[in-house]
Each structure stands twice: as structure tokens, then as C-alpha cells.
Amino acid sequence: MSAGKAGQAGPPNRPDQLIRVALLGSGGSIGRQTVDVLARHPELFRVVALATGSQGQILEEQARLLKPAVVSLAEGRSTRLDLPAGTEFIAGPDALETLATRPDVDLVVVATGGLVALRSVLAALEAGKVVATANKETLVAGGHLVMPLVRRLAAGAAGATGDAHHPLANPLGWLRPIDSEHSAIWQCLVGEDHRAIERLLLTASGGPFLDTGVADLATVTPEQALRHPTWTMGAKITVDSATLANKGLEIIEARWLYDVPLSAITVVIHPQSVVHSAVQFVDGSVKAQLGTPDMRLPIQYALTYPERMASAAAPVDLIAAGRLEFRAPDEGRFPALRIAREAGQAGPRASTAVISADEVAVARFLRGSLDFNGIPRLLGAAVERFGSGSPIEPPLDQLIGLDAEVRQFAETYR
Ligand SMILES: NC(=O)c1ccc[n+]([C@@H]2O[C@H](COP(=O)([O-])OP(=O)(O)OC[C@H]3O[C@@H](n4cnc5c(N)ncnc54)[C@H](OP(=O)(O)O)[C@@H]3O)[C@@H](O)[C@H]2O)c1
Structure with a gap:
């Protein structure tokens, strides 16, 4: 793992250095505001994956705007979405984890409620992704599972960069709070x-x-x-x-x-x-x-x-x-x-x-x-x-x- 643009994780020497984002819970209050932020900064972000629970229509609109590689619905295996060319659709209980751990994702934004994303957050961190979370339940219930992973990633970045002040040498570089x-x-x-x-x-x-x-x-x-x-x-x-x-x-x-x-x-x-x-x-x-x-x-x-x-x-x-x-x-x-x-x-x-x-x-x-x-x-x-x-x-x-x-x-x- 190395530092890319804005101190983000990402493979070294990738030509565009865009931060590649998966957004879980894109149809909700935080999700829609995250889409707004991402859409305002195409020079910084490439949205790779969007997932929401049931709102197919909002997902279609977001897909047209951001042209992600993949979108998913938790409740919609049989849903037929009108998606832009090149956007794949997946559904089902493992969809969040699949999206959060894709090799072409650098940063996962967690905008779901409850514990639906806890397993995906742990899997994303295990896979070396940065996680930005609005969801507090993940830490409230699973802080003892999440924080050791985050500290390990920070210690690894400190060792790899030799810079104790590098943004990723701090646990907060890996698990970034969105709660105001x-x-x-x-x-x-x-x-x-x-x-x-x-x-x-x-x-x-x-x-x-x-x-x-x-x-x-x-x-x-x-x-x-x-x-x-x-x-x-x-x-x-x-x-x-x-x-x-x-x-x-x-x-x-x-x-x-x-x-x-x-x-x-x-x-x-x-x-x-x-x-x-x-x-x-x-x-x-x-x-x-x-x-x-x-x-x-x-x-x-x-x-x-x-x-x-x-x-x-x-x-x-x-x-x-x-x-x-x-x-x-x-x-x-x-x-x-x-x-x-x-x-x-x-x-x-x-x-x-x-x-x-x-x-x-x-x-x-x-x-x-x-x-x-x-x-x-x-x-x-x-x-x-x-x-x-x-x-x-x-x-x-x-x-x-x-x-x-x-x-x-x-x-x-x-
Ligand atoms: N809203 C805020 O200003 C705010 C501020 C600070 C912290 N937070 C925290 O952020 C989290 C989200 O809050 P919110 O207000 O944005 O909630 P929300 O409006 O209810 O949105 C939750 C989103 O999660 C989606 N979702 C549910 N199950 C899913 C699944 N299995 N797979 C994918 N997506 C799924 C829902 O999809 P559908 O709608 O498509 O069914 C919805 O889009 C909460 O933990 C909250 O405490 C929110």
C-alpha cells in the first residue's frame, strides 16, 4: 500500500491517481450527499461501485451520473434496472462485501444504517482499503473487531513509508469518521x-x-x-x-x-x-x-x-x-x-x-x-x-x- 493523491491508499504509479470509491448505502441521506460531493470532484474521484437497499430508481439516476463499473441492490435480484453501458448489476446478501473488496477500489464509504455493513467493513480493511464511515453502529458494536485492523494498517504504513507523520500512519487515515x-x-x-x-x-x-x-x-x-x-x-x-x-x-x-x-x-x-x-x-x-x-x-x-x-x-x-x-x-x-x-x-x-x-x-x-x-x-x-x-x-x-x-x-x- 502506498500514498496516492490526497494521502490516499492506492497502487503506486497508477497514471491517473484518481481515488477509486465504493459507496455503500448510496440511496440514503448520507449516500445522496456523498454522491453530490463525488460528482463535484471528477478530477479527484472515480466511482467504481454503488450499492443501495431497495431504491432502484435512485440507483439508476446515480449510475447515469457517475457511470460506475458496478451497482447493487440488496432487495432486487429480479429487478431490471436501466443502466448505462458498461455498468454491471449484482444483487444479494454478499453484494456489499463483493463491492467493498474489489481490487479496483481504494476507498469505501459506509452510508448504510445498522450492522448491515459490519462484515464488509472488516473485509475491506483486511483487503487494505481506506474506510470512511458515517455509520456509527459498526464501531458501537464492532469497535473491538475494527480497531485492531485499523491500527495494524496504520503501523504497516508507518513502517513502509518510514514517516510517522504520514496521513496513513495514523489509524484515522484508514478509518475516517463522517459523523459531524x-x-x-x-x-x-x-x-x-x-x-x-x-x-x-x-x-x-x-x-x-x-x-x-x-x-x-x-x-x-x-x-x-x-x-x-x-x-x-x-x-x-x-x-x-x-x-x-x-x-x-x-x-x-x-x-x-x-x-x-x-x-x-x-x-x-x-x-x-x-x-x-x-x-x-x-x-x-x-x-x-x-x-x-x-x-x-x-x-x-x-x-x-x-x-x-x-x-x-x-x-x-x-x-x-x-x-x-x-x-x-x-x-x-x-x-x-x-x-x-x-x-x-x-x-x-x-x-x-x-x-x-x-x-x-x-x-x-x-x-x-x-x-x-x-x-x-x-x-x-x-x-x-x-x-x-x-x-x-x-x-x-x-x-x-x-x-x-x-x-x-x-x-x-x-
Ligand atoms: N443522515 C445524517 O445526516 C447522518 C449524520 C451522521 C451519521 N449518520 C449515520 O449514517 C448512517 C446512514 O444514515 P442515513 O441517515 O443516511 O440513513 P438512511 O437515509 O436510512 O440511508 C441508509 C441507506 O442504506 C441503504 N441500505 C440498507 N440496507 C442496505 C443493504 N443491505 N445494502 C445496501 N444498502 C442498504 C438504504 O437503501 P434504500 O434506501 O435503497 O432501501 C439507504 O439508502 C447511519 O448509521 C447514521 O447513524 C447519518
């Missing part, structure tokens, strides 16, 4: 010594119910929960932002990415979503990354790291932003935050119980079979039922099995 908070922390850490980190300050907008009383939370409707005050995102993560479960998952994601104890991560409610997160250093300095709430910025940073280029995201106007507020989260009204943090402390088994239960809980809330306060209740019950036991750090197949068990429990939980 984790991208912010990553950007604050560039050029810093890891030993100088005192605390990570993870900001949260607080969601649409920041000041809603606990009794009123019981009657919150899906429509209200889907009205996020600052970000436009997929339905699942929008509801997770309203319960603060999302921030709980992000604490665990940060613990794996930045190798700090959970006790060194503080959640700060910041309703304006201008400060995307910050790092406090041992000397008391705090570095923060600020921006408008536009995911195309962290997506692009993960794709072009260590370089920056012009982006479609508008820069933040601090004078227009005016007052920036910060306060502590209320775990009494939003217990999902505490439940997720404690699950992170207990280990990957308990963290998996949270994400698997949460996916079902949110789906049930959206279809009306669980009330808003039922979401954290269900998460707590899932952790109690599945969180202890051994092994605390399950291997991949056991994790996938645990995911299925928890989901079944969550579907019938009353």
Missing part, C-alpha cells in the same frame, strides 16, 4: 499529540424536545420527532437525536475512534449546532471545529484528507449566528443517553443490545406501536436481558446472532 462530531474532533486533533488530550467535548443540538417536560414527552408524535431543529437527516437518526440515544452511541463511537476512556467524554448541549465538537487539552486549551450543519463538509473531508478543498457547504457566519449556548444534558428526561453510555462501559455485547433494540424501537415508534418514552424503556430492557454474559466482546458471527436475538425481543416487547 467525530469529524470535528478529528480535525481538532490534526497535528496534536494524542497524549495531550484531556477530554472530548461532544456537542448535541438537544433535538426538538430540548425543553419539553417529561409528561409531554409521552405524547410526542413521529411527525414532531422528525422535525429536527438544525439538521436534515434520515428518519432513524433524527428520532435518535430527539431521544439523545444518538449522542449515547456517539460517545461509544468516540471512545473507539480516539482511544480515550468514556469518562473523558463530556456531552454538551448546544442548540445552534455551530460548534460541531471540541477537544480539551492538558494545558486547558480547547480547540473546536465550527461550521454550518451540512454533512457534505465532513463527507468531503473524509474523502480528501489530509487536504481541504472548496466545498458546497456555506461557511458559518459567526455574526449572523449571534449567541451560542451550551448546557448540560438532562439524563432524567432523556435516559437513552445514560443507558447507552453505561452500555458502552459494560462492553460491546451491551452496546450491541442498545443499537439492535434501538433500530426496532425507532421503527415501532414511527409506525405507532411504541410511545416516545417507550424507546428508552425498551433499550434499558434489552441491555438488562442481553448486556451481560460472555463473551463481553463477541466475535463477528456471535455479534450478528446477538443482533437477531435482540431484534426479535424488541419486536414483541410490551
Whole structure:
């Protein structure tokens, strides 16, 4: 593996040095924004593969725009897509892994939800691909499987280049966070010594119910929960932002990415979503990354790291932003935050119980079979039922099995 354009992995001496990308989950909120970033930079990227779950029509449009070598649908073995000449179609359960490990792919973008891409992420890293992930569940459940691979790749790059400061000599060069908070922390850490980190300050907008009383939370409707005050995102993560479960998952994601104890991560409610997160250093300095709430910025940073280029995201106007507020989260009204943090402390088994239960809980809330306060209740019950036991750090197949068990429990939980 060697460094190509923008510090990317890629075979040496390839004439064009374009970064060859596979995008998993191209039809979703992050997926479509990633397509936008890729399409704006044909001088940097060649899109080799696109995969989505079921949205054939969006995939057709994306294929016409980007002319990938291959596209795939998870649910569409019999689907007939109208694809440009030269674009192959594959389908089925192994499609993601096939695309993520192709020899002509340098970088895999993970924009799927849940654990559907965990196996593919591990396979891609084993195959020496850079992975840029918006998906947090992969790390929340599988951080113990992912991070050793990432560290091994970084150590290999440090040895091969003889340069400890090479972008790929850092684990974050191989596993690049797209989540805006984790991208912010990553950007604050560039050029810093890891030993100088005192605390990570993870900001949260607080969601649409920041000041809603606990009794009123019981009657919150899906429509209200889907009205996020600052970000436009997929339905699942929008509801997770309203319960603060999302921030709980992000604490665990940060613990794996930045190798700090959970006790060194503080959640700060910041309703304006201008400060995307910050790092406090041992000397008391705090570095923060600020921006408008536009995911195309962290997506692009993960794709072009260590370089920056012009982006479609508008820069933040601090004078227009005016007052920036910060306060502590209320775990009494939003217990999902505490439940997720404690699950992170207990280990990957308990963290998996949270994400698997949460996916079902949110789906049930959206279809009306669980009330808003039922979401954290269900998460707590899932952790109690599945969180202890051994092994605390399950291997991949056991994790996938645990995911299925928890989901079944969550579907019938009353
Ligand atoms: N949205 C945001 O702003 C944001 C911000 C930070 C982090 N994230 C994280 O990013 C991830 C994606 O979030 P999102 O909001 O973009 O979700 P989303 O809108 O629900 O998109 C998920 C995508 O994954 C696709 N998919 C599902 N199963 C698949 C499979 N087996 N193979 C291929 N594709 C599959 C879906 O396909 P179909 O639609 O075709 O069925 C959909 O396009 C989540 O982990 C989320 O927490 C999102």
C-alpha cells in the first residue's frame, strides 16, 4: 500500500491517481450527499461501485451520473434496472462485501444504517482499503473487531513509508469518521499529540424536545420527532437525536475512534449546532471545529484528507449566528443517553443490545406501536436481558446472532 493523491491508499504509479470509491448505502441521506460531493470532484474521484437497499430508481439516476463499473441492490435480484453501458448489476446478501473488496477500489464509504455493513467493513480493511464511515453502529458494536485492523494498517504504513507523520500512519487515515462530531474532533486533533488530550467535548443540538417536560414527552408524535431543529437527516437518526440515544452511541463511537476512556467524554448541549465538537487539552486549551450543519463538509473531508478543498457547504457566519449556548444534558428526561453510555462501559455485547433494540424501537415508534418514552424503556430492557454474559466482546458471527436475538425481543416487547 502506498500514498496516492490526497494521502490516499492506492497502487503506486497508477497514471491517473484518481481515488477509486465504493459507496455503500448510496440511496440514503448520507449516500445522496456523498454522491453530490463525488460528482463535484471528477478530477479527484472515480466511482467504481454503488450499492443501495431497495431504491432502484435512485440507483439508476446515480449510475447515469457517475457511470460506475458496478451497482447493487440488496432487495432486487429480479429487478431490471436501466443502466448505462458498461455498468454491471449484482444483487444479494454478499453484494456489499463483493463491492467493498474489489481490487479496483481504494476507498469505501459506509452510508448504510445498522450492522448491515459490519462484515464488509472488516473485509475491506483486511483487503487494505481506506474506510470512511458515517455509520456509527459498526464501531458501537464492532469497535473491538475494527480497531485492531485499523491500527495494524496504520503501523504497516508507518513502517513502509518510514514517516510517522504520514496521513496513513495514523489509524484515522484508514478509518475516517463522517459523523459531524467525530469529524470535528478529528480535525481538532490534526497535528496534536494524542497524549495531550484531556477530554472530548461532544456537542448535541438537544433535538426538538430540548425543553419539553417529561409528561409531554409521552405524547410526542413521529411527525414532531422528525422535525429536527438544525439538521436534515434520515428518519432513524433524527428520532435518535430527539431521544439523545444518538449522542449515547456517539460517545461509544468516540471512545473507539480516539482511544480515550468514556469518562473523558463530556456531552454538551448546544442548540445552534455551530460548534460541531471540541477537544480539551492538558494545558486547558480547547480547540473546536465550527461550521454550518451540512454533512457534505465532513463527507468531503473524509474523502480528501489530509487536504481541504472548496466545498458546497456555506461557511458559518459567526455574526449572523449571534449567541451560542451550551448546557448540560438532562439524563432524567432523556435516559437513552445514560443507558447507552453505561452500555458502552459494560462492553460491546451491551452496546450491541442498545443499537439492535434501538433500530426496532425507532421503527415501532414511527409506525405507532411504541410511545416516545417507550424507546428508552425498551433499550434499558434489552441491555438488562442481553448486556451481560460472555463473551463481553463477541466475535463477528456471535455479534450478528446477538443482533437477531435482540431484534426479535424488541419486536414483541410490551
Ligand atoms: N443522515 C445524517 O445526516 C447522518 C449524520 C451522521 C451519521 N449518520 C449515520 O449514517 C448512517 C446512514 O444514515 P442515513 O441517515 O443516511 O440513513 P438512511 O437515509 O436510512 O440511508 C441508509 C441507506 O442504506 C441503504 N441500505 C440498507 N440496507 C442496505 C443493504 N443491505 N445494502 C445496501 N444498502 C442498504 C438504504 O437503501 P434504500 O434506501 O435503497 O432501501 C439507504 O439508502 C447511519 O448509521 C447514521 O447513524 C447519518
